[in-house]
Amino acid sequence: MTTAHQTLQDPLVVNGIQQLFTWILLVATPNRSWLRFVNVSALTAWMFWVYSSENLLSGTEYNENVLYRTLQGCVPLPLVMRTAAALFPPKGPGSRFLDMATAARLTIDPRAVNTPWQVRGIPSFPSYYKSRPPARVPFMLRQTVITIWQCLCLDLVFSQFRAWTSQRAFPASARELGPWDLPPGPWATSGASMLVIALIGRLGFDISYRLVSVVYAGMGVPTEDFPPLFGSIWDAYSLRNLWGNCWHQFMRLPFTATSNAITRHALRLPRSSVLGRYLTIAIVFFLSGLMHFLGAQAANIPFSGAMHFFGLSGLGLLIEITIQGLWDYFALPRPQGIWCKAIGFIWVGLCFSLVAPWYSPEWEYLFSVGAKSAWFLGAFTGKVGVPVAGVVVALSGIIVHKIFETIW
Known part of the structure; x- marks a missing residue:
């Protein structure tokens, strides 16, 4: 049986929590906020941990969980860069706080359709x-x-x-x-x-x-x-x-x-x-x-x-x-x-x-x-x-x- 501690160690679960936390920061903090810089730093550290040899290169045999493993490795990097994108909005550092819909689109929709980041x-x-x-x-x-x-x-x-x-x-x-x-x-x-x-x-x-x-x-x-x-x-x-x-x-x-x-x-x-x-x-x-x-x-x-x-x-x-x-x-x-x-x-x-x-x-x-x-x-x-x-x-x-x- 999977324990709560093992679930919290799951990379995809952690990525989901980080995605939610990033979304909250985008709504609650202004652009160029120091909290956003801290978040990008934490995401970057997490990315390097996920991509470390002990997590990714433990074996060379292909297994049928390839989709899970690929997602485990590929989610952090785009999230880091997408969060970094919010630090440098297209309308300059003086733009307003983001509304919930825009923040959600920025973190979830890769093309950011119908937002200033489109x-x-x-x-x-x-x-x-x-x-x-x-x-x-x-x-x-x-x-x-x-x-x-x-x-x-x-x-x-x-x-x-x-x-x-x-x-x-x-x-x-x-x-x-x-x-x-x-x-x-x-x-x-x-x-x-x-x-x-x-x-x-x-x-x-x-x-x-x-x-x-x-x-x-x-x-x-x-x-x-x-x-x-x-x-x-x-x-x-x-x-x-x-x-x-x-x-x-x-x-x-x-x-x-x-x-x-x-x-x-x-x-x-x-x-x-x-x-x-x-x-x-x-x-x-x-x-x-x-x-x-x-x-x-x-x-x-x-x-x-x-x-x-x-x-x-x-x-x-x-x-x-x-x-x-x-x-x-x-x-x-x-x-x-x-x-x-x-x-x-x-x-x-x-x-x-x-x-x-x-x-x-x-x-x-x-x-x-x-x-x-x-x-x-x-x-x-x-x-x-x-x-x-x-x-x-x-x-x-x-x-x-x-x-x-x-x-x-």
């Missing part, structure tokens, strides 16, 4: 909705139907990808990863694998988000609080668009708030300075790599290329920004039309083909050894067969697209 890059509601914000019934109906189709699509894609990864040989350490350690063949394989992983990740995130939005809308929460999670994939013709508009913006607030606190408040670099801008981007991608790396450690994955993947992705973005800046500096004519986007997609594809070998084996390994934890994925495809499942997904996808005006 992140950039949130997609607008599709034209399907005749009113802004969407009426409750049409919103819930559309979200539900799209979720059902996404579940069928995820079932098909994941079943085939899992079957492929179960036969793969994986590296023993991160040292064996990287483009220069692989012949050209695996480059293409890793690049294609990363596209499938991104598709699976997008489907998984979007399904969860839509289900939550339906539940909350049914409870009376305004639909305007649930704008789309992902932008259109057809806008991913630049790395800036890919990370800033097309992909979800769940971690944009804590990452950018922390990087801005370092560059603008600690180093006092002007907002418009080239050094400040470049350093902000570098810190954001470093933090993203750190969070994903620690998540891999929490899941007992014996290797992780997250730091390399996100670090090199950030470098690619800096190269893109530099080229665009030089292009504008010399007043060169900007290419227009379909050829501009075609070149952009080639650039994005080239970048990912180079950095994918660092990261795709980690997710292939996770899908391979974690198959038992996701037994329900692939059940429909396994029952009716791949050809039938493919036809069902394709036809239903066309119908859903025509009726509900979905855009990828």
Whole structure:
């Protein structure tokens, strides 16, 4: 029997208490309050304790509690950074005390929708909705139907990808990863694998988000609080668009708030300075790599290329920004039309083909050894067969697209 003392030692229980305590401080104390600084310090100390080797690296064998262990490792870092974001509000240190709704959104909603902290890059509601914000019934109906189709699509894609990864040989350490350690063949394989992983990740995130939005809308929460999670994939013709508009913006607030606190408040670099801008981007991608790396450690994955993947992705973005800046500096004519986007997609594809070998084996390994934890994925495809499942997904996808005006 679990005792009260053991329960209080549970990292997730402690994280929940800290989340509640942070929320209370946001409501009861002004911005830049010393109590908030103490809270950030305590959260940081707790994070280092959770990520210590004795808590995360006690074994290298995968176990079916991977979700619990990953949450145990990943909750503290975003909470630390999100709390730090409250110390440096967008309207300056003189803004008022936060109301309960705003404080709750800041600590719970990663994108802080409809608050002064709302992140950039949130997609607008599709034209399907005749009113802004969407009426409750049409919103819930559309979200539900799209979720059902996404579940069928995820079932098909994941079943085939899992079957492929179960036969793969994986590296023993991160040292064996990287483009220069692989012949050209695996480059293409890793690049294609990363596209499938991104598709699976997008489907998984979007399904969860839509289900939550339906539940909350049914409870009376305004639909305007649930704008789309992902932008259109057809806008991913630049790395800036890919990370800033097309992909979800769940971690944009804590990452950018922390990087801005370092560059603008600690180093006092002007907002418009080239050094400040470049350093902000570098810190954001470093933090993203750190969070994903620690998540891999929490899941007992014996290797992780997250730091390399996100670090090199950030470098690619800096190269893109530099080229665009030089292009504008010399007043060169900007290419227009379909050829501009075609070149952009080639650039994005080239970048990912180079950095994918660092990261795709980690997710292939996770899908391979974690198959038992996701037994329900692939059940429909396994029952009716791949050809039938493919036809069902394709036809239903066309119908859903025509009726509900979905855009990828």
